Amino acid sequence: MNAELLKGKPVADSMQEMLSEKSHELRKRGIIPKLCIIRVGEKADDIAYETGAMKKMAATGIEVDHVRLDLECTQEELEEVMKEKNIDETVHGILMLRPLPLHFDEKRITQMVSPQKDVDCMNPATLAGILELSQESKTPCTPQAVIELLRYYNVEMAGKRVAVIGRSSVIGKPVALLLLNENATVTICHSKTKDMKAIVKEADIVVSAMGRAKMIDSSYIKEGATIIDVGMNTDENGKLCGDVDFESAKSIAGAISPVPGGVGSVTTTILAKNLLSGIEKLIEMN
Numbered sequence: 001m002n003a004e005l006l007k008g009k010p011v012a013d014s015m016q017e018m019l020s021e022k023s024h025e026l027r028k029r030g031i032i033p034k035l036c037i038i039r040v041g042e043k044a045d046d047i048a049y050e051t052g053a054m055k056k057m058a059a060t061g062i063e064v065d066h067v068r069l070d071l072e073c074t075q076e077e078l079e080e081v082m083k084e085k086n087i088d089e090t091v092h093g094i095l096m097l098r099p100l101p102l103h104f105d106e107k108r109i110t111q112m113v114s115p116q117k118d119v120d121c122m123n124p125a126t127l128a129g130i131l132e133l134s135q136e137s138k139t140p141c142t143p144q145a146v147i148e149l150l151r152y153y154n155v156e157m158a159g160k161r162v163a164v165i166g167r168s169s170v171i172g173k174p175v176a177l178l179l180l181n182e183n184a185t186v187t188i189c190h191s192k193t194k195d196m197k198a199i200v201k202e203a204d205i206v207v208s209a210m211g212r213a214k215m216i217d218s219s220y221i222k223e224g225a226t227i228i229d230v231g232m233n234t235d236e237n238g239k240l241c242g243d244v245d246f247e248s249a250k251s252i253a254g255a256i257s258p259v260p261g262g263v264g265s266v267t268t269t270i271l272a273k274n275l276l277s278g279i280e281k282l283i284e285m286n
Helices: 009-028 042-060 075-087 106-112 124-132 141-152 172-179 197-201 264-283
Strands: 034-042 063-069 092-095 161-165 184-187 205-208 226-229
Touching: 009 042, 009 141, 009 205, 009 264, 042 063, 042 172, 042 264, 063 075, 075 106, 075 124, 092 161, 092 264, 106 124, 124 172, 141 172, 141 226, 141 264, 161 172, 172 184, 172 205, 184 197
Parallel strands: 034 063, 034 092, 161 184, 161 205, 205 226
Antiparallel strands: none
């Protein structure tokens, strides 16, 4: 079986014209859209995402304000940056690359993000909007990118059995909620799940966001299943790869997203969409 390749670029391209037009209209009104990206350390996956985000913002007419902090920076230093960007009127959106190094209190930092500038639903108050099933609610970028990818390629979600591998508040939990909103039947698997392989093998759709390079091979996959790989890892040769062993999985899957070239390019498009929509909402409120 030759699995259908679920590339992200066509999905992103389908949204690009609308986003560029929105940015152009804002600039005509004297508003220069600006995203602040905060990165701590030099993790390869963070740098890869940052690079992709920068390219997308440039293509959409959105300026980027970089804050790059050393791995040894303190909680207090990071909190000062967050306070500064919250009150900076030239910054319309804040993206902090996560997860943070373990010596940070990430929960405290995410709670500090202004809901008006929270373009990736970092603040729990923003993330709670997913539960409302409201079209007005923001959705986190990567989980929403998974949904957009499935929609674009006409993968039926309603009534399907979905295995989400990973339970982080960044991807696993929110993508499970979004899939529930699409009427899928969702099982979340994690490090304490017993016989995870058997559970995943029953799924019509597998969304992997566990952060372990090439762990999911063909033995986990039901024939004809759709595989969405959200993992951003590096392999033994230092090359970017996903959670899924692509060469093994493509022989049995019906469709599969590659890494790189899959979810990531859609994620940065959702990031631009959230930022521009947030500016438009503020204009309406004023």
